[in-house]
Amino acid sequence: MLALWWWGPGSGSAPGPAALVEKSQVVKREPFTSTLNVAGTIGPGNGIDITAPFDGTVKSINFAYGDLVNRGQTLVELDLSELEQSRNEAESAYLKAAQASGDMASWTSGPEVSRARRAAETAMFQLDDTENKLRETKTLLDRGLVSRSEYDGMVQQQRSQKASLEAAREDLGTTLRRGQGPNRRLVELDLTNAQLRLAKLTAQFGGAVLRAPDDGIVVRPPPGQGNGAGSEALHVGSRLTKGQLIGTIARAGGLGVSFRLDEADINRIKVGMPVTGTGPGFGEISLAGQIASVAGEASKDSAGGTGKASFTATARLDALTPEQAARVKIGMTAMVIVIAYSNPSAIVVPPEAVQGAAPAATVMVRDGKTGKPVPRMVRLGLVSPTGAEILSGLKPGEEVLWSVAQPAAPATP
Numbered sequence: 001m002l003a004l005w006w007w008g009p010g011s012g013s014a015p016g017p018a019a020l021v022e023k024s025q026v027v028k029r030e031p032f033t034s035t036l037n038v039a040g041t042i043g044p045g046n047g048i049d050i051t052a053p054f055d056g057t058v059k060s061i062n063f064a065y066g067d068l069v070n071r072g073q074t075l076v077e078l079d080l081s082e083l084e085q086s087r088n089e090a091e092s093a094y095l096k097a098a099q100a101s102g103d104m105a106s107w108t109s110g111p112e113v114s115r116a117r118r119a120a121e122t123a124m125f126q127l128d129d130t131e132n133k134l135r136e137t138k139t140l141l142d143r144g145l146v147s148r149s150e151y152d153g154m155v156q157q158q159r160s161q162k163a164s165l166e167a168a169r170e171d172l173g174t175t176l177r178r179g180q181g182p183n184r185r186l187v188e189l190d191l192t193n194a195q196l197r198l199a200k201l202t203a204q205f206g207g208a209v210l211r212a213p214d215d216g217i218v219v220r221p222p223p224g225q226g227n228g229a230g231s232e233a234l235h236v237g238s239r240l241t242k243g244q245l246i247g248t249i250a251r252a253g254g255l256g257v258s259f260r261l262d263e264a265d266i267n268r269i270k271v272g273m274p275v276t277g278t279g280p281g282f283g284e285i286s287l288a289g290q291i292a293s294v295a296g297e298a299s300k301d302s303a304g305g306t307g308k309a310s311f312t313a314t315a316r317l318d319a320l321t322p323e324q325a326a327r328v329k330i331g332m333t334a335m336v337i338v339i340a341y342s343n344p345s346a347i348v349v350p351p352e353a354v355q356g357a358a359p360a361a362t363v364m365v366r367d368g369k370t371g372k373p374v375p376r377m378v379r380l381g382l383v384s385p386t387g388a389e390i391l392s393g394l395k396p397g398e399e400v401l402w403s404v405a406q407p408a409a410p411a412t413p
Contacts, residue, residue: 021406024366025349027398032346032389034382036268036338038259040277042330044219045256045292045316047248050075052240053207056082061236065220065247066330069212076210076234076246083208087201094194101191107179116168116175123165130158216249219330250330255317256292257334260299260310268340269294275315275339281332285324289317291338341382347394348387353402354380363390366399373401 056078063075103110134154140146177183212218234246257277261269269291277287291313298309315336320328355362358380364373378393394400 019406020403022401022403023350023352024399024401025353027347027349027390027394027400028396029345030348032341032343032348032382032384032387033339034341034384036261036265036340038261038336038338040257040259040315040334040336042279042328042332042334043256043258043314044217044248044250044254044330045289045314046254047219047250048213048216049248050210050213050218050246052078052242052244052246053210054078054083054201054204054242056080056208056240058234058236058238058240061234063218065218067218069216069218069249071212071214073212074209075212075218078208078210078240080205080208083201083204087198087205090194090198090201094191094198097187097191097194100187104179104184104187107184108176110179113172113175113179116172120165120168120172123161123168127158127161127165130154130161134158210246212249214249214251216251216254217330219248219250221245221247255320255328255330257287257289257315257317257336259313259315259336261294261313263298263309263311266294266311269313269338273338273340276337277315277317277334278337279328279332279334281329282324282327285327287317287320287324287328287334289315292316343381343389346381347390347396349390349394349400350402351383351385351388352404353400354378354383354388363394364401365394366401 058076059079060077061075062073062077063069069075107113134151134157137146137151137154141148141151240246257275271291271294273291275289275291277289278285293314295312297311299312315338349363353363355364355375360377361380362375362377365376366372367374376393379391381389381391383389
């Protein structure tokens with residue numbers, strides 16, 4: 001129901017002040033949504049990163065960024081010369097560790113223990129021989145056949161050889177202990193580490209040829225990550241380090257949209273919320289999807305000059321039809337509409353009908369008995385440009401009223 005009242009201007013009169021036009025609407029339940037519109041960029045929503053498997057240089061390149069590639073297609077081949085050198089060094093270390101492990105396994109019968117044991121046995125034999133001669137000399141001394149000084153020399157020799165035997169036995173014990181406990185464990189660890197490194201480098205030979213893991217479009221890495229996305233383009237001879245991002249395979253039908261959110265809107269957006277996307281590059285096509293991620297930290301360059309932080313979010317688009325896939329390209333701009341809230345059966349009134357703000361918002365309601373407008377307090381929900389959600393205070397069938405300014409009629413000559 002719509003009622004209008006205004007004063008008609010007289011002939012030749014000057015323009016009067018704007019009149020108020022009363023409007024009314026019968027309350028009913030209807031769907032209500034609150035949306036957020038942001039600008040974004042089409043990107044790989046479901047991508048597979050292609051990274052360098054080891055340090056090396058690019059030997060050949062068989063793709064260009066933006067190309068559609070097939071599973072198994074060769075993308076990049078890396079030079080193996082540096083890997084071969086590293087593997088040779090690893091094999092040398094392994095052979096040394098294996099030899100040390102073998103020596104440790106037979107340590108008790110090895111050359112070092114054998115030398116120490118022979119030295120101890122020799123010292124013991126020499127001491128036995130000296131003690132026998134000392135007994136004979138003592139007998140001769142008692143009979144007056146040798147001098148006292150000769151006997152004292154034999155005693156001194158016995159003492160020296162006892163010390164030598166004790167030292168030889170200590171050396172034998174020390175040598176035996178070198179093949180036990182922590183020393184044996186260290187040798188085992190060295191061998192294990194050498195085996196792992198050698199096996200790891202040997203396995204990397206199979207990764208010298210990088211192939212597409214799935215069908216899709218090859219996308220450049222983000223700025224600051226790897227060659228091909230920043231100061232230097234990927235080319236033959238480019239130096240790559242292990243784990244460096246070369247590109248991303250954007251799977252067919254797995255595109256997404258990345259965009260930034262103001263700090264005032266970040267808490268309105270949750271993972272899983274539905275989105276729609278449109279853009280000048282793909283005409284009337286409307287893309288559907290849902291929020292896939294929302295950054296928990298502000299972008300590093302977000303607050304420059306504006307004083308406000310911004311957060312990156314991504315939406316994953318539903319699988320595209322062949323017609324859509326032919327028109328939607330990575331890097332295109334897109335207008336993203338995020339459905340932040342939806343109520344299929346809400347009481348909604350025009351925003352102009354609400355006076356004041358929560359928690360003291362009111363609307364004018366026509367009294368069912370007198371027909372006169374009376375104010376009523378209501379509890380507001382969300383407000384959008386097209387309507388305000390009323391959580392309580394109104395019932396379906398009631399009539400709300402509000403006034404808007406009617407521009408004055410122009411002066412007539």
